[in-house]
Amino acid sequence: MSNREKLKNLVLDVFLLDESEFRFDLRREDIGTWDSLGTVSLAVGIQDVFGHHLSPAEATSLASVADIVAILRARGVDFPDA
Amino acid sequence: MREPEVWTLGRLLAEDLGPTVVWATPSVAARTGASLPHSVLDPQAALPDATRTLIAVGGGTLMDAAKIFRAESRPDLRLIAIPSVWGSGAEASPVAVAQDGLRKRIRLGDQYVPDVRVRWPELADSLSDRGIRRACGDAWSHALEAFLSPLADAPLRRAIAALIGRMRELPIGRDARWFDVSVDACRVQAASSVGLTHGIAHTLEGPLRAEQADFGWGHAALCATFLWPVMSLNLRLSEGTARKFEEEGLDLSAVLARTRLVFDEDGYDRAVGPLATRWREVLRDPCTRTNGVLVRPGALEHFVGKAFAA
Numbered sequence: 455m456s457n458r459e460k461l462k463n464l465v466l467d468v469f470l471l472d473e474s475e476f477r478f479d480l481r482r483e484d485i486g487t488w489d490s491l492g493t494v495s496l497a498v499g500i501q502d503v504f505g506h507h508l509s510p511a512e513a514t515s516l517a518s519v520a521d522i523v524a525i526l527r528a529r530g531v532d533f534p535d536a
Numbered sequence: 537m538r539e540p541e542v543w544t545l546g547r548l549l550a551e552d553l554g555p556t557v558v559w560a561t562p563s564v565a566a567r568t569g570a571s572l573p574h575s576v577l578d579p580q581a582a583l584p585d586a587t588r589t590l591i592a593v594g595g596g597t598l599m600d601a602a603k604i605f606r607a608e609s610r611p612d613l614r615l616i617a618i619p620s621v622w623g624s625g626a627e628a629s630p631v632a633v634a635q636d637g638l639r640k641r642i643r644l645g646d647q648y649v650p651d652v653r654v655r656w657p658e659l660a661d662s663l664s665d666r667g668i669r670r671a672c673g674d675a676w677s678h679a680l681e682a683f684l685s686p687l688a689d690a691p692l693r694r695a696i697a698a699l700i701g702r703m704r705e706l707p708i709g710r711d712a713r714w715f716d717v718s719v720d721a722c723r724v725q726a727a728s729s730v731g732l733t734h735g736i737a738h739t740l741e742g743p744l745r746a747e748q749a750d751f752g753w754g755h756a757a758l759c760a761t762f763l764w765p766v767m768s769l770n771l772r773l774s775e776g777t778a779r780k781f782e783e784e785g786l787d788l789s790a791v792l793a794r795t796r797l798v799f800d801e802d803g804y805d806r807a808v809g810p811l812a813t814r815w816r817e818v819l820r821d822p823c824t825r826t827n828g829v830l831v832r833p834g835a836l837e838h839f840v841g842k843a844f845a846a
Contacts, residue, residue: 464830467830467832467833468830470816470819470820470833487820491822491825491826492825494686494687494729494825494826495825495826495830497686498686498827498828498829498830499830501774501776502773502774502776502829502830503830
């Protein structure tokens with residue numbers, strides 16, 4: 455599975471979205487379940503799926519799916535087509 | 537965090553408490569009435585205006601009801617908490633959970649901490665073996681879910697590891713030391729979070745109480761029933777789970793053995809159907825969302841297929 459697919463599945467599962475709701479340009483305000491607990495859950499999921507720990511400041515700074523891609527790219531995770 | 541004073545029963549009897557009312561869980565109401573020189577009132581009855589002290593004697597549910605009543609309706613009252621069973625740690629905690637229809641609502645704040653907790657361990661003498669296992673499972677679920685919580689920083693995780701070490705010295709059985717250990721376990725979960733076991737317990741308690749009234753479902757029963765399956769899921773989904781135990785020098789297999797001892801297969805078989813029906817609610821529960829490992833929709837199969845028992 456590509457990293458793009460892994461990220462999509464992670465976002466679907468963390469925020470309990472249907473597949474039809476997902477877009478790579480989703481922002482925090484577009485996702486009703488992306489609250490403070492969603493941020494905790496997202497950080498746990500990123501650790502589980504990509505093996506990268508986010509500090510609380512990094513996790514709370516995320517405001518979009520693009521931000522997740524950017525922070526993972528900065529850690530060396532490849533997203534060639536995102 | 538505010539701490540309640542700790543009294544013995546002797547001190548309670550010697551203190552001048554002013555006009556006092558006692559709320560007691562039915563299982564200990566007779567003993568309480570015979571031992572304390574105060575009126576035992578039904579918690580549903582109105583409290584006399586002159587009351588200055590409320591003594592709550594019972595388990596976590598009654599304790600939490602008293603904490604919420606005092607904090608939100610009569611903040612002038614002195615609240616004295618006497619646990620009749622260990623496990624919840626409600627007698628010392630700033631957390632109060634109340635049933636709201638079929639859902640649980642969690643409150644958190646110093647105003648919910650009782651002023652005094654009283655040690656009266658003999659109240660637990662009449663507990664059944666099943667009740668004892670449930671109480672131990674309640675305490676273990678607080679400690680283990682707090683230990684794995686993503687909100688526990690390194691110093692807190694180290695402190696919880698020390699607590700788990702103390703808990704391992706206790707039997708899954710009658711032992712008065714469980715009261716103080718349960719208070720500590722409740723304290724550490726209030727400082728971090730709990731996880732999927734509590735998400736399941738909070739989601740299912742109301743429906744199971746209504747649908748299976750004969751089984752005695754409650755928070756402790758659900759925590760004891762689901763702790764081992766949830767720990768097994770956490771271990772299966774993430775290598776990080778076992779690593780946390782290793783980093784703190786904890787013997788994971790010994791800890792898991794404790795969770796198996798409190799597991800109730802009969803209860804599990806009764807609860808797994810309702811769990812499947814309400815799985816979406818479980819995933820949305822705030823406790824589930826602070827589980828140590830991400831809980832995905834597909835994890836239901838772990839429970840339905842009893843993958844943990846394989």
